Amino acid sequence: MPLNLGDTVPDFSCDSSVGQIHYYDHVGDEHWSILCSHPSDFTPVCSTELGTLAKLLPQFERRNCKVLALSCDNAESHRKWIKDIDASGYCGKTTSTVSYPILADEERALAVKFGMLDPEEKDEKGQPLTCRAVFIVDDHKKLRATILYPATTGRNFYEILRVVDSLQLTDEYPVATPANWERGEKVCVTPSTPDEVAQVVLGDFSVVKVPSGKKYLRLSKDPGYKTPKVLKRGMVETILGTEYGAKLLPTLGRLVVAFALGGFSSSFASSKKKEKPVLTTPQTSGWKKR
Ligand code: BEZ
Numbered sequence: 001m002p003l004n005l006g007d008t009v010p011d012f013s014c015d016s017s018v019g020q021i022h023y024y025d026h027v028g029d030e031h032w033s034i035l036c037s038h039p040s041d042f043t044p045v046c047s048t049e050l051g052t053l054a055k056l057l058p059q060f061e062r063r064n065c066k067v068l069a070l071s072c073d074n075a076e077s078h079r080k081w082i083k084d085i086d087a088s089g090y091c092g093k094t095t096s097t098v099s100y101p102i103l104a105d106e107e108r109a110l111a112v113k114f115g116m117l118d119p120e121e122k123d124e125k126g127q128p129l130t131c132r133a134v135f136i137v138d139d140h141k142k143l144r145a146t147i148l149y150p151a152t153t154g155r156n157f158y159e160i161l162r163v164v165d166s167l168q169l170t171d172e173y174p175v176a177t178p179a180n181w182e183r184g185e186k187v188c189v190t191p192s193t194p195d196e197v198a199q200v201v202l203g204d205f206s207v208v209k210v211p212s213g214k215k216y217l218r219l220s221k222d223p224g225y226k227t228p229k230v231l232k233r234g235m236v237e238t239i240l241g242t243e244y245g246a247k248l249l250p251t252l253g254r255l256v257v258a259f260a261l262g263g264f265s266s267s268f269a270s271s272k273k274k275e276k277p278v279l280t281t282p283q284t285s286g287w288k289k290r
Contacts, residue, residue, distance in 0.1 A: 016101035017078040051090025070103040189218035
């Protein structure tokens with residue numbers, strides 16, 4: 001039976017690049033986890049994906065989320081391949097190695113259990129390979145989201161982070177995240193939430209006027225986001241490596257120039273762009289849907 005959203009993800013044991021893994025023990029009772037399958041070791045797209053996952057590991061850790069990868073090659077092959085990935089440059093400047101486990105599902109037991117096999121992609125023996133699946137599992141071991149891509153399309157791991165952000169935020173507050181949402185942007189009040197409850201839990205919200213006259217498109221600020229007063233040392237490189245960082249760069253650049261010219265206040269005051277907030281863990285509002 002394929003796993004559906006909301007199902008409990010079953011426990012399993014499997015050899016891996018870091019030795020035998022017992023899934024429930026490895027993840028523990030308080031962590032989320034993502035399980036990412038890929039077709040095969042020593043292949044180009046998979047190498048870029050696993051390197052990128054290593055680079056983004058601190059961002060998953062910040063979200064209390066463990067990372068596991070999986071393919072149908074053996075653990076020795078994984079360990080040799082990791083040396084290539086480490087040297088490929090995809091792990092980024094601050095991460096030296098793929099430290100999360102790569103599961104060695106040689107018998108394809110997990111791939112079958114989790115519905116990860118792609119009948120279109122076969123190895124040299126004609127056996128089906130795993131596709132690019134992602135399972136996002138919460139701290140109660142419930143499957144919360146999945147994606148399934150073919151071997152020829154590498155995944156966007158910023159999107160996986162974004163989905164984890166959305167799931168964790170919407171577990172805590174009566175909100176849903178709109179198209180292309182990222183942390184710090186406006187969120188939708190869920191349809192089942194009365195105005196009075198939204199006002200108390202979320203504060204002021206706006207109602208978008210639509211021709212039907214129905215007041216269903218209610219927007220509030222992201223209730224799990226805080227604007228930092230100071231950028232802490234060591235955070236800068238991490239922030240600049242994210243999509244948020246890319247958006248921050250013009251403002252930071254202006255700040256540096258302004259400091260250099262000694263005209264900090266007038267230069268910054270003339271900026272039309274607001275300071276972008278950075279990541280914080282969602283604040284518990286007392287409102288919990290689960
Ligand atoms: C790759 O990871 O590059 C790949 C693997 C299998 C089929 C196509 C591409």
